[in-house]
Amino acid sequence: MDLFTAIEARRAIKHYTDEPVSEADFERIMQAVLLSPTSYNIQHWRFIRITDSLLRSKLQRAAWGQAQISEAAELVIVCADTQAWSNKPQRYWANTSAEVQAMMLPMLESFYQGKEQLQRDEAMRSCGMAAQTFMLAAKALGYDTCPMIGFDTDQVADMIHLPAGHVISMFITLGVASRPANPRAGQIPLPALLFENHF
Ligand SMILES: Cc1cc2nc3c(=O)[nH]c(=O)nc-3n(C[C@H](O)[C@H](O)[C@H](O)COP(=O)(O)O)c2cc1C
Numbered sequence: 001m002d003l004f005t006a007i008e009a010r011r012a013i014k015h016y017t018d019e020p021v022s023e024a025d026f027e028r029i030m031q032a033v034l035l036s037p038t039s040y041n042i043q044h045w046r047f048i049r050i051t052d053s054l055l056r057s058k059l060q061r062a063a064w065g066q067a068q069i070s071e072a073a074e075l076v077i078v079c080a081d082t083q084a085w086s087n088k089p090q091r092y093w094a095n096t097s098a099e100v101q102a103m104m105l106p107m108l109e110s111f112y113q114g115k116e117q118l119q120r121d122e123a124m125r126s127c128g129m130a131a132q133t134f135m136l137a138a139k140a141l142g143y144d145t146c147p148m149i150g151f152d153t154d155q156v157a158d159m160i161h162l163p164a165g166h167v168i169s170m171f172i173t174l175g176v177a178s179r180p181a182n183p184r185a186g187q188i189p190l191p192a193l194l195f196e197n198h199f
Contacts, residue, residue, distance in 0.1 A: 006139040011181035013144035016071040019176040025141050026074065029174075032137040036129040040108050041092040044084045044126040045169075048077040048160050058159055063151035063171070072146070072173035077156070078131055080123035083165040085112040120167060127169030134172055144177040 001009075030047070038044060050056050059077075060069040069075060081087065089108055093101050112119055135145040148171040156168055 001140040001142075003136070003140075006136045010135050010139040010145065011184075012146045013173070013175075013177040013179075013181055014066070014068045014146060015177065015179040016068065016073065016144070016173070016175035017178045019073065021073045021143060021174055025143070026174075028141065029134060029137045029143075033130050033133045036126075036133040038126040038129065039122055040085070040089075040104065040111070042084050042089075042108075042122070042126065043092065044080040044082070044123040045130045046079045046081055046166065047130075048079060050075040050077065055159060059151070059156060059171075062155040062159065063148065066148065066150060068146045068148070068173040069171070071175070071178070073175035074173070076134070076172045076174065077160060078127045078134075078169045078172060079160075079162065079166055080127050080169055081163075081166050082116075082119045082123045084123070085109075085119065123167055124169055131170060131172060134174075138174055142176070143174055146173045147171070148173065 026049075033045075033047075034043070036045075050059065056070060056075060059075065060066065063069055085108055089105060090101060092108075093104055096104075112122070131147055135147065138145050151171065153168055156162075160168075162168060
């Protein structure tokens with residue numbers, strides 16, 4: 001599927017058929033996700049694929065019973081390590097020269113050290129990039145998705161054993177739609193959102 005067609009066809013889908021997502025397609029989506037951009041190539045994202053049906057039911061309860069959580073073939077929780085900038089950063093430039101690595105390491109450290117808000121913002125930005133790649137790659141393969149933040153973060157953190165220094169960005173459901181999305185709720189026209197040079 002052409003990229004613009006995928007962008008236009010992707011919608012937040014709340015109801016799904018029983019059709020599974022093949023392992024090959026799941027892998028292909030995830031491999032595409034890993035090519036998303038991140039600042040300093042930090043790749044903060046961590047993904048939890050929910051395969052335990054009991055856990056899935058508990059997660060659904062923590063998300064106020066939203067139907068897509070139990071109906072979708074797959075549920076992925078997009079998380080991030082806010083401390084990834086300090087966790088063996090050499091691996092983010094493993095294929096570059098020693099010179100590049102020597103330059104990047106101190107830059108990275110001074111950029112993030114002691115800046116907790118920035119560390120969290122950066123992790124969330126990375127997750128947003130990953131999530132959009134996930135949803136568009138899924139659409140290109142004929143699947144549907146729904147990004148979700150309608151859940152109790154503390155309960156979910158507990159259920160997935162979220163490590164210290166990590167955050168939950170969103171859920172994404174993945175499967176084949178059984179009902180189309182509602183008509184688009186209302187897009188703000190471009191001139192109200194696009195400015196030239198300054199606000
Ligand atoms: C970060 C994020 C969180 C969302 N959380 C939920 C959610 O918890 N439940 C839900 O039904 N839809 C959720 N949505 C879907 C939005 O309502 C939907 O994307 C928006 O209305 C635009 O519709 P579209 O995605 O079909 O174009 C979420 C979307 C985003 C990006």
